[in-house]
Amino acid sequence: MTAAARGSPTERYRRERPPVSRECGEELTRITDDIDDPIVKLRYLQKALNEDGDKSALVQLVPIPPARRAWYRLKGLRALDAVADADEEIAERTLAARKTARRVVVGASAAAMLFVPVLVAIVAWQVNRWRSEPEQVASVGSSTEANATAIEATTAPLSVPTTLTTPAPVEENTPVNQPPVAESLADDDVGIVPSMLWLADRGPDWELYSNGLRIETAYTVKGTPRDYRVHARDGKLLPTKLDRPIGILFHTSESDLWPLEPGYEKELRKGSEALLRFVKREQAYNYMIDRFGRVYRIVDDDSRANHAGHGVWARGDEVYLDLNSAFLGVSFESRWEGGRTLPITRAQLIAGRNLTHYLRQRFAIAPEMCVTHGLASVSPKRGLIGYHLDWARGFPFKAFGLPDLYAQPLPSVALFGFTYDSEFLRTMGERWPGLIAAEQQLAGEARQRAISLDDLRHERQAEYRRWRAELPTPAGDEPGLANRNR
Amino acid sequence: MDDRNDHGSESSGSGSHTGQSQSGTRTRIGLDVGTSKVVSARGDNISPTTDSQLNAFFDVPYSALHEQGLKANRTPFYRENDRLIVYGDASEKFAHIFNANVRRPMAKGILNPSEPQATHVLETVLSTLVPQSRNPGELLAFSVPAAAPETGHELTYHEETIKRYLKGRGYTPLAVNEGLAVVLAELAKEGFTGIGISCGGGMCNVAISYLSIPSLTMSLAHGGDFIDASVGAVVNEPATRVKAIKEETLDLTREGGDKIDKALHIYYDKLIEQLVEELGKAVQKTPKLPRNDQPMPIILAGGTSKPNGFRDRFEKALRRRSWPFQIGEVRMASDPLTATARGALVAALAER
Structure with missing residues (x-):
């Protein structure tokens, strides 16, 4: 977010601006939920959203959603500390919020430290498997066919086209009475999702x-x-x-x-x-x-x-x-x-x-x-x-x-x-x-x-x-x- | 105001104020500069002191007898050449006496370009609510409407005029969008996320806010005055009288009544329909809508939203349309008349 987009202090309450991403918004909301005083809450949000916005672009480049969220939470915590540092009374009033936010950040960091080696190990194992079994690519058809059959047998009217399978023919005695809900796609939280559609x-x-x-x-x-x-x-x-x-x-x-x-x-x-x-x-x-x-x-x-x-x-x-x-x-x-x-x-x-x-x-x-x-x-x-x-x-x-x-x-x-x-x-x-x-x-x-x-x-x-x-x-x-x- | 003789009390509104915050060290003021009323809020945000003044005037030909009468009744007025200008709340009483309409320094949310007295009267009305700042540079947040298609460049003039006046009174002015001010006043628990709608005399203002950031602001250059004037025209009554009836007896949950009542129902429906239509168009156009899974709460404020049944009619019209977000609870502001001023005060208090 550029400085112009964030707006000067005199413009921030009147000029339209693009909203922050959903992830950033949710993390900030979690922090503000622990702040009761409306003035402190508003001061905090303005601090978090207006003065530290340039780093948002960087955070959006992180491909792993939990890591993005942890970073947003960390940014939010820093903004909260900055607001609290300026006033003892506010420091007192935001104590609970800061404690909770800090706990979450520490927890997320610890989880990430555990998660990264596991992720690396899984990737390495997968790469190794592909290298050692190249002929498996040619037999994808059979596994896909099995998947397709499994899907057919459960709920979904979708087919997964591959170059090696033909759609299973509809048998005459196939029950026509199928549930109306199709197979769901995998959650779309893998990869970066642009915050807007243009x-x-x-x-x-x-x-x-x-x-x-x-x-x-x-x-x-x-x-x-x-x-x-x-x-x-x-x-x-x-x-x-x-x-x-x-x-x-x-x-x-x-x-x-x-x-x-x-x-x-x-x-x-x-x-x-x-x-x-x-x-x-x-x-x-x-x-x-x-x-x-x-x-x-x-x-x-x-x-x-x-x-x-x-x-x-x-x-x-x-x-x-x-x-x-x-x-x-x-x-x-x-x-x-x-x-x-x-x-x-x-x-x-x-x-x-x-x-x-x-x-x-x-x-x-x-x-x-x-x-x-x-x-x-x-x-x-x-x-x-x-x-x-x-x-x-x-x-x-x-x-x-x-x-x-x-x-x-x-x-x-x-x-x-x-x-x-x-x-x-x-x-x-x-x-x-x-x-x-x-x-x-x-x-x-x-x-x-x-x-x-x-x-x-x-x-x-x-x-x-x-x-x-x-x-x-x-x-x-x-x-x-x-x-x-x- | 050097060339004018000002009389009457400085604060003749309905509230009271001391000009100081609770701590006594600094004064923060929130100001709703509306077409129909100017409302101020000061103190803390939990129990602010509010005060208001009608943003209107009425002029009568000068005569010594008139002047004496106004002074005797402690009516705020000033003399301009051969006219006596009665301003603020008192102007409406005079309009009733003469069975005529008050004049307005503002129209459609901004300084009335066809009213030569506009700036003088507005400054005079403001002076009754905004004392000279004790500490130079104190922060004062005042409401501004969102630009309507027909008021774009005039809004800049309006805003700058007010800013200059407030600076002259020793304040640092901070402009706050009117719809956003409603959000700041009423949606703190929701993290300042939701839709604030202020239906005032000259216009209706809407802001969609996500965590206090206005992602969409829009206005409709119709409000209570449009209803009063339209009804007045069809029933052949002065708009001032229609306004009085509207404020005293109108109940939108009950159909019927006399022809003024029926006409008020019709024009209220028209206003609501237009507002929802324009909001729908603005939402369709904007690429800046927040991606928020939670239902968006909606707050209604402003004098025009006060009649019983307005909320229900508005909600019905709103839910008739499709929206790219979930509509949450539609509720009235805790005090619709002061919500904008209280929201501006929240912004002023939050600024360092």
Whole structure:
């Protein structure tokens, strides 16, 4: 942090400045928790954050999070000592905080002294192992296959592509009823995470963001500008016209998938290119993520893509019916098949997570507004949910750092009385928790009003039709690519 | 003020002060220079002494009889050529008597550029709350709004004018963002992390603070005056009368009442909607949001936030939108009218 960024003493309480990193903030917070006097607390924070800031850049270069934290704590302790040295009374008042901080620093240093030799020994052993067993590299396939099988058997619909394995085929008698939570990625506290997300570099056909997200822009087109309004739960069409996306809708491309194996390079490449041309022509999604994790911006962010068709989503008091305008469409090159979405690749997952992080930050998108198409899609004519089923189960919300929306009452059912038919149940196997909760909610309301569930459904369906008719730009046609995919 | 005759007491506000800190060795003052009111806080941060003065004036034509009457009632005023300028709290009484509006030296949070008396009146009002410093260079922290798009360069003039005046009174002035001052006053337990919102007469100020560092500051050039003027225009009443009704009887938890009440509800909703909308836009634009996993507490302060039910309406509007951080508890400041001044005092006391 430069002196200008920290601000002169006369500017420090009025000039906006970038916040300190989360780690630094957490360590300072731990110290200030032990300081009761607001004046001393503020004086300490100003000392720690304004006058010792140049070293923060150095600390951020330390690659091991615990070591960074210990260094931040040490810096915090020094600042606390400096504040205490200036005034005996303050020294007395901060005694507890200084004792605690010192204990933590000593403890962390001791742990580090023990940890470093162990780390060095592990690294040395690992290097030695690689050197002595070079042929193991060629047999990674078998171990990965074993891993993939293990993952398959537990929870995850993800596949880990390697050059030597083919994705395990979906057996006919594979239970379709899989838990909706995908495998989590390893904690992302390894390596330096930039404290902010920004456009780090760009070329004629690409953009690179500070979290590693690279967006290919060669296929980008401008579409119809977003222009939509939102209903309140009481049915009032809110007057404000919105022109920025407020959520993300995740799709699958419903396209042919070639094996991720050597020898299929041409098919994989041609398949992806054909898909991109099609998506561009149809303006079907805002973003496409191919199987190698390449992210393509197709319809620019300010324009609506034809990705959602008829859908319903709600958050708080707001109900969204024009999802093409309100949501960004992000599609993974994959397909709904056999009652589930075929596994996406780890590269797709990482790219999707980075893209979601970027979009959420850029447009201030709430986590519960990152939804899957299968959860939002409805057929208004038949009054049924699940017109499209892509990601109706199995979206890796947890790995994306998002709440499990399969557990949230389904707005289309709870608000508008949409239901499902036997074909839906046959495909899905059983209802997911959010659908059950929504049905219970609706049934409870019918009981409370002493009317039949059917009457309530009729009433709500009429409401839905009325609300839709009020929209200035009614939800568009179903996208050409994602035909009804049960 | 050399060419003016000043009368009335130096401190005619609602509080009292001694001009000294508890230790008697140094005076630190926090000052909220608001469009509607100027509030001072001094002493320690636990039980500060606060004082306030209406930041307004009312002029009447000079006559010996008028002057005598004002002196007899100990009304603060000064004479400027053929006018008698009544300032501070007393100006509102006169406005009521004449069924007219008070004039304001400030508008939209800064010196009113269309009011020729602005600087003189503001300095006179300040003089009732800020005594000459006993020890030269004593620290005085005063609130400044965040620059609104339409007040950018005028804010510099406003701030420098106040600084020069305070320096002339023997102080070292320290500017504190108004929203941040609310955080400093109310969020010490949370490590000065959260969102401070001050809804005043001329504008609403917001600061997102992380460990006392303002990472986002913004303002909306609408406040209580906007509500008063808008309601006054639609119900054909002077804004001063609307303001009095608003402060005495308005309850936003109850719909209905007369047409003034209904109009007040409408314009309060409008103000809240605009404020949340602008905050949302500012949050979307800024690259400087803190990466904090904890829910952000929100403190509401300022006279415009005082009516019963304001907090509920604001929270509802806030939670209707998406935010890139978790919204924590939304609560009123312990004393909404003095929060900014108390926060400025905390900043002044923390400085060496």
